[in-house]
Amino acid sequence: MKPIQIAGGGIAGLSAALGLARNGIPSVVFEKQKKIGASRHGDYEGLENWIFSTNHDVIQSLGLNLASLQSFSVSEFLVHCPPNNPVKISSPEPFFSIVSRGAHDQSLDQWMYKACIENGVEIKLGETCDFDKADIIATGSQKAAAYIQGGSFQSHLPDQVHLLLGNNFAPKGYAYIIIRNGKGTLATAYKKPMSGAKNYVKETITYFHNVGISFNLDNTFASRGSFKMPAQNPFSKQITIGEAGGYQDLLFGFGMKVGMMSGWMAASHLAGNHEHASELHKMLRKKLRLSYLNRVLYERLNDRMQYSLALALAKSDNPVAHLRSAYEWNWKRMFTLVSGRKPVEIHYS
Ligand SMILES: Cc1cc2nc3c(=O)[nH]c(=O)nc-3n(C[C@H](O)[C@H](O)[C@H](O)COP(=O)(O)OP(=O)(O)OC[C@H]3O[C@@H](n4cnc5c(N)ncnc54)[C@H](O)[C@@H]3O)c2cc1C
Incomplete structure (x- = not known):
């Protein structure tokens, strides 16, 4: 053959x-x-x-x-939505x-x-x-429809995972840090705004530095998603x-x-x-x-709404189950999309 x-x-x-x-x-x-x-x-x-x-x-x-x-596996992480205090999201099953x-x-x-x-x-x-x-x-x-940039670093900090949301760090996306056994990854995944794009890696590093998580990137990466x-x-x-x-x-x-x-x-x-x-x-x-569909809904969220979403997930007994439900067909969500209303339905409570 x-x-x-x-x-x-x-x-x-x-x-x-x-x-x-x-x-x-x-x-x-x-x-x-x-x-x-x-x-x-x-x-x-x-x-x-x-x-x-x-x-x-x-x-x-x-x-x-x-x-x-x-x-x-990661079952717990902190979500940062400045200027609010970070919220902890934990789940009985790993994310x-x-x-x-x-x-x-x-x-x-x-x-x-x-x-x-x-x-x-x-x-x-x-x-x-x-x-x-x-x-x-x-x-x-x-x-390229979206970009991801970041790098790896060495760290003496304990194992931890952080998600950072906000237009200043990752427009229509998210930034994150994962530290494990002295090695870390920082990345920001975002869609470029039509105007006023920033150096989102720098903004993200500065934010984490200000909350006490400091490091120097050893190598950097940049990629794109279509x-x-x-x-x-x-x-x-x-x-x-x-x-x-x-x-x-x-x-x-x-x-x-x-x-x-x-x-x-x-x-x-x-x-x-x-x-x-x-x-x-x-x-x-x-x-x-x-x-x-989830992306269209997510892109409608402003920083305040992203924080509400983080709070709702933090209150949930099983946030992974909520995320899973977002990948199941649901007429209510479809209605939200078509009607153009703000996606209040995804504020789980
Ligand atoms: C920084 C970063 C972080 C990510 N984080 C996550 C995450 O946390 N979770 C997750 O699930 N996904 C994540 N992703 C996405 C995930 O990594 C990719 O979706 C996945 O690796 C894509 O795999 P692929 O095989 O389709 O493409 P690629 O990994 O891009 O592989 C394509 C390969 O083809 C080769 N190639 C290209 N053209 C040719 C050619 N003409 N002939 C021969 N070879 C060729 C390239 O060299 C490359 O090795 C991340 C992506 C990036 C960049």
């Missing part, structure tokens, strides 16, 4: 290769960087725990043991499992790389794939997956699980398991349509 050609060795491309290998189908992954994960520098990213039900556990399907990556991204040992990227090699996938590093020859395109985001919907029928001659195909949560940009699932979907289709592939595709599109 002629190996399936995959353009892009990010987590979407590697998930597809792994899925194919598990079905006995050979593949070749072309990755233009010299090392898998080279575009990330040890930053922490979260595998969220609210978009999908446990029936669709892509982590299990891939055979990934998060403990082997020194992953840790996310944090993993490290990059080309180092124990990064998610390197785990996927090794799993692919062990399963006989051929990976051509430092090689660009000609799009015409690719069966699967997994080349990451192409157009918000688009996956194709109605992705199973044409070429299958486009991961961020390249629009498989990314549009609200908070959580793209890892979504990207992995899209890779799994492509592999199922090419392995002839069309029913499973189309079930995954329908489910992914549904979730991503809801994430679009």
Whole structure:
């Protein structure tokens, strides 16, 4: 059998290769960087725990043991909405499992790389794939709709997670800090305003410095997210997956699980398991349509409303369940969107 050609060795491309290998189908992954994960520098990213039900556990399907990556879960964090005092949000179930991204040992990227090699996938590093020859395109985001900037740092501070909201730090987005075992990540994910854009990384660092969390970034990163919907029928001659195909949560940009699932979907289709592939595709599109709706609602919130939302989540017994409900179809939310009214319905109480 002629190996399936995959353009892009990010987590979407590697998930597809792994899925194919598990079905006995050979593949070749072309990755233009010299090392898998080279575009990330040890930053922490979260595998969220609210978009999908446990029936669709892509982590299990891939055979990934998060403990082997020194992953840790986050069940509590502080939300800062200056000038108000920070509020603590805690949950009986974790919000996310944090993993490290990059080309180092124990990064998610390197785990996927090794799993692919062990399963006989051929990976051509430092090689660009000609799009015409690719069966699967997994080349990451192409157009910028939102930006994410930040960096990693060393810190003597104890483990902690903070979310920072506000137009000064992350317009229509959010900024965050994750510190674990002396290593930290700071990032701000935002949409550029039409005018008056600031250096949001600097603003965010200054804010955290003023509340007693000081550090110097060792390395910086800047990337972009392109918000688009996956194709109605992705199973044409070429299958486009991961961020390249629009498989990314549009609200908070959580793209890892979504990207992995899209890779799994492509592999199922090419392995002839069309029913499973189309079930995954329908489910992914549904979730991503809801994430679009969530983004439209979120973009209507001003700083004061974001604070109200944080307070409401802080009061909740199970904020993860509330987040999960935002990814379920709900006519009341749809009505809020269509009517153009302020989204009071998302003030959970
Ligand atoms: C700073 C940052 C923080 C994030 N935080 C989170 C988070 O907390 N939780 C979460 O779920 N998601 C997060 N995301 C999003 C998530 O990381 C991405 O959605 C996901 O990694 C996208 O995977 P991908 O495989 O689609 O694309 P990419 O990771 O972009 O991989 C595409 C690969 O294709 C290669 N490539 C491109 N063109 C070619 C070509 N022609 N030939 C060969 N190779 C090519 C590139 O070098 C790259 O390695 C974050 C993203 C960033 C940038």
